[in-house]
Amino acid sequence: MEIRWLEDFIVLARERHFSRAADAQNVTQPTFSRRIKLLEEEMGTTLINRQTLPLSLTPAGEEFLALCEQITERVRLTRDRLQSIAADEARRILLAAPQSLLSNVVPGWLERHDLAHCVSPYLRATSWLIGDYLHGLERGECDLALCYWPRGRIALDLDVSELTFLTLGEEQLVPVSAPDGTGRPRFALPGTRRQPQPLIAFHPRGLMAAALEAHLHRQPEPVYLTTLNESVQATNIRELVTQGYGLGWIPQRSVRTAMQNGELVRAGDARWDVPLDIRLYARRDSRHPGLPGLWQQLEGANDLGS
Template identity: 70%
Template sequence: MEIRWLEDFIALAHTRHFSRAAETQNVTQPTFSRRIKLLEEEMGTTLVNRQTLPLSLTPAGEEFLRLCEQVTERVRLSRERIQQIADDQARRIVVAAPQSLLSYVLPEWLARHDLTRRVEPYLRATSWLLADYFQALERDECDLALCYWPRERVALDIDLTNHESLEIGTETLVPVCAPDETGRPRFALPGQRRHPLPCIAYHPRGLIQRVIEARLTRLSQAAHLVTLNENVQTANIKELVTLGYGLGWLPWRAARRSLESGELVRAGDERWDVALTIRLFRSRQNLHPGLDALWHQLQETRHDPSLSS
């Protein structure tokens, strides 16, 4: 049974005439009559009294008419609601972010700016490298990209000609490791040339690893490290560091609770910290209807003090 059969029956009940009902349904009379007959066969009884003029409904037809009106009204309302959901989804702005920002920054930032219903996180982006975010912006796979960004000069192969950004906060990478039996760091910077410290590092082509390496080269004291593992996601690095496999640099927001509980300890003092900013990027060619208004709204707030580490 199709919804249009129910709509046909309602039209017939209102016009009490096959020809006029067929016209209102934009079909030929033979087609319309065949649909009504199929409907009666489906219901297993006669719904229309064809012996009267104008025709009338049988008692079963009157009861069925009420059901048809209820069902078609529910379908109409459902269609409207589904279309509204689709329209809302089409208007939502998609933001891509690495796992650590998605976990520790984005929810608070969206809530603070009342953007939870307007901006949708893009979960496929949590393990991307920096270049992937800008490629996604260029092909409109996402509308915004929330990224860590260096505060000091770092060579990055990123063309920002067609992009603009806003700084929304800051972050600090801190060197951490598991404690030994006395609560002291199991691996303490700077290490020794003959006995380098095991390091759980970020992906070598990722921004964070480049920033860490650039920072270390600027220090007067060299760090002696040997890389045991390279990872994209902060959560994976934190897990390996917590298990005692080596030291690693974690965003302060990701490490704070573990440091407070003693599950992790600092592997070096503030000299070894790495400063980052948190920046929101967009492509100037993006034509999303709500993006300009959102961008202007965010420009008015600029840097969010609550997002400073």
């Protein structure tokens, strides 16, 4: 049974005439009559008294009419609601960001700027490398990309000429280790040639790894590390470091609580910290209708906190 059959029956009950009802439904009379006949066969009873002029409904038809009106009204209301939801989704701005930013920065940032109603985190992007974020913007897969960005020069070849960005705040990668029995780091920088320190590292093709490498090269004192594991996500690195497998550089916001409660400790002093900016990227030629107003609202809003 099709919804249009129910709509046909409602119109026939109103018009009490097959030809006028067929015209109202924009179909031929034979087609309309066939639909009504199929409807009666489906219900297993006669719904129209064809012996009267004008046509009338049988008692079963009267009962069925009430049901048709209820069903079609619910379908109409549901259709309107779904269209409204689809329109809202089309207007929503998709924000791609690594998991550490989604967990420690994005919720408060959305709340401060009252953006939760129009900006949605794009969860497929949590394991992307930096190039994936830029390509996601180019493909229109996401509308915004919130990324860490080193303050110094890095070796990655990234083309951002088609993008614009806002610097929303600052962050730093801090070296951390699980503590030993005395509360000191189990693994500490800089290590030695004979005893390099085990490193839980970022993915070698990622921006974080490039930023760390560039920072270490700028230090006058060499560092000796041996990589045990590589990961895109800072949360995975933190987990392995917490379990005592090695040291790792992690965004400070992601380890602040663990350091306060002594679960993690610094593996080196501040000279080993890697300064980062937190940037929000968008395409210069984005056609999303909500982006210009959002961009204007956020300009100059360096308010992510420390």
